[in-house]
Amino acid sequence: MxxxxxxxxxxxxxxxxxxxxxxxxxxxxxxxxxxxxxxxxxxxxxxxxxxxxxxxxxxxxxxxxxxxxxxxxxxxxxxxxxxxxxxxxxxxxxxxxxxxxxxxxxxxxxxxxxxxxxxxxxxxxxxxxxxxxxxxxxxxxxxxxxxxxxxxxxxxxxxxxxxxxxxxxxxxxxxxxxxxxxxxxxxxxxxxxxxxxxxxxxxxxxxxxxxxxVRTELLTMQQLWETKRSQYEISKQTIDLINRKSHDLKYHIAAFKAMNEKQIVDGAFRNIERSVSMYDSSVHTGNPALDVVFTEKSLYCESQNIALMCMVDGKQLDFIDPTDMYVIFGNALDNAIENVKGNADVNKRIIQVNVSGRGNLIVASVRNYCDTPVALIGGLPKTSKIGEAGYHGYGIRSIQYTVEQYGGAIKVDVSDNTFTLQMIFPAPMP
Known part of the structure; x- marks a missing residue:
């Protein structure tokens, strides 16, 4: 038979x-x-x-x-x-x-x-x-x-x-x-x-x-969301405090310089003023939540010789909850920073962020150099963090989950040694 x-x-x-x-x-x-x-x-x-x-x-x-x-x-x-x-x-x-x-x-x-x-x-x-x-x-x-x-x-x-x-x-x-x-x-x-x-x-x-x-992933992302919410509140308070202190300190330095004209003292104060200015690097996008995210990340990028370039119309994203904003852009920038900070070529330590309206859509993209191959699983990149494969992979998934709550979608593109994470939202009805 x-x-x-x-x-x-x-x-x-x-x-x-x-x-x-x-x-x-x-x-x-x-x-x-x-x-x-x-x-x-x-x-x-x-x-x-x-x-x-x-x-x-x-x-x-x-x-x-x-x-x-x-x-x-x-x-x-x-x-x-x-x-x-x-x-x-x-x-x-x-x-x-x-x-x-x-x-x-x-x-x-x-x-x-x-x-x-x-x-x-x-x-x-x-x-x-x-x-x-x-x-x-x-x-x-x-x-x-x-x-x-x-x-x-x-x-x-x-x-x-x-x-x-x-x-x-x-x-x-x-x-x-x-x-x-x-x-x-x-x-x-x-x-x-x-x-x-x-x-x-x-x-x-x-x-x-x-x-x-799926249930476990949702619980994990909820925990990450709560963690990001706490980080957002702490970062907002810390950045506000740093900005106030640096602003006051610059005025004190200026007043002290006016009372002492010695050249050597002037040079020392200029060095102090330059150091303080780094902490006065607030980013103004038109959206307070985005300002907190970009200011926090710009301070870290400054310390790592990473150029963070932002062309962002933050008002386009006013419909997004501040904590969700922190989850989306905080995770996206963390992934980009991790990718470029190990690059030996300082000229390739560049992160570009764009947010703009295109008709009935709002498109946000985070782009960075990526010289190493990226494995995509189901359209999402596999984690690159050694020892944290079960956790860091939820970064992009958290972004995807949060974006989808607003009727949007994400797209990952890896080409020409460039990694691009694109987030597309439907524009809210007026």
Whole structure:
């Protein structure tokens, strides 16, 4: 019946559709390596089918475990992580079994002579929809955690589902249940039901995990929002105090200079005045919240030899809550500063910020030099902070979440050694 090779072939299509491969698909050597692995797996499945498995004996119980083993080997070799490979091979086995039983049901409509040929042809053709179902429908809900502990839990759950599926889809059990060893519609129907329920269990597990992950991210971003709100209040008070003190101190220096005309004292006072002026570097954008953010960051940029260039019409953003403003631009500038401050070329330590109205939209952008490659995951950059991969990545996500609260969206562009974060808001109705 060639059940094992058919399920294995569809399983390979499922693995390719679900998994991220470490093979370079454009490199000829990697293409040849992939084809060699697939050919070896298929040859093994055919050998097992012809040598060890017979529909008339209890050896049919070896079919599902053998298929799972072969798909597991292929998935581990194909995928970037072995845990992902093991988890995907369970999905692939179940998806392949479902489509295999559908093919079996369709082929039974033909005559006994045409059934074997029709089944082989349909199995090869069906590999294309199998791939697209996995790629378009199942892959978006497929979640494999970065954490080893979470990944291990998902693999254990998948292993339990696989064991139950293998036991329930065992031909010997089905023969016992229906009381006959003849090949009838009951066999593919029962196996189809078993596969569907197993796939549903895996799907629900991923859906629950995804919802929990989203809930955790929202809680984390809320905590970050509260932290930023506190930082905003502290920064506002600190900057106001520094501005008042520096303003008063400059007047005291000027008055003292008028009473003492010695040249050496004048030079000393000029040096003091220049030092104090650095702390009087308030930025005026027309928006008090933006003024606090840019003044705070400009002081830090000054100490790091970073040029912060602002062309900002702050009044355009008056509809944004001050704390949200601090979250958006504070995180954006923190990311830009982190990116450029390590650049050995001081001329490339430049950050440009623009905020302007364009028709019915308000566009804000933060641009900086970026000489190192930036990996984008889902359109967002992967964290570059060593040791804080689980935390710093929420910076851009916090920006995205906050911008979306105002009906806006963000866009990340990395090109020509430049990193640009663009935030687009719909202009409020007058």
């Amino acid at each position: 060639l059940n094992l090779p058919i399920v294995t072939l569809m399983g390979i299509a499922s693995v390719i559709g679900l998994g991220d491969t470490h093979f370079n698909k454009r490199a000829l050597t990697h293409v040849l390596s992939s084809m060699t692995i697939i050919a070896a797996i298929m040859a093994s499945s055919i050998w097992f089918e012809l040598s060890l498995i017979s529909f008339d004996t209890s050896s049919t119980s070896l079919e599902a475990p053998t298929s799972q083993l072969l798909l597991g080997i292929f998935a581990v070799l194909w995928c970037t992580r072995w845990q992902q490979g093991i988890y995907i091979c369970v999905w692939a086995q179940i998806v392949a079994s479902i489509f295999s039983e559908l093919v079996d049901l369709l082929s039974m409509l033909a005559s006994d002579v045409a059934q074997p040929v029709l089944r082989i042809v349909l199995s090869i053709v069906v590999c294309i929809p199998v791939y697209w179902v996995c790629r378009i429908w199942l892959r978006p809900v497929f979640v494999m955690p970065e954490s080893r502990d979470e990944a291990r839990q998902k693999v254990i759950f998948a292993f339990i589902v696989a064991v139950i599926f293998i036991l329930l889809s065992n031909y010997q059990l089905i023969f016992l249940l229906i009381g006959s060893r003849e090949h009838s519609l009951m066999i593919p129907a029962f196996r189809l039901l078993t596969g569907t329920l197993s796939l549903l269990a895996l799907y629900l597990q991923n859906d629950i995990d995804r919802r929990q992950r």
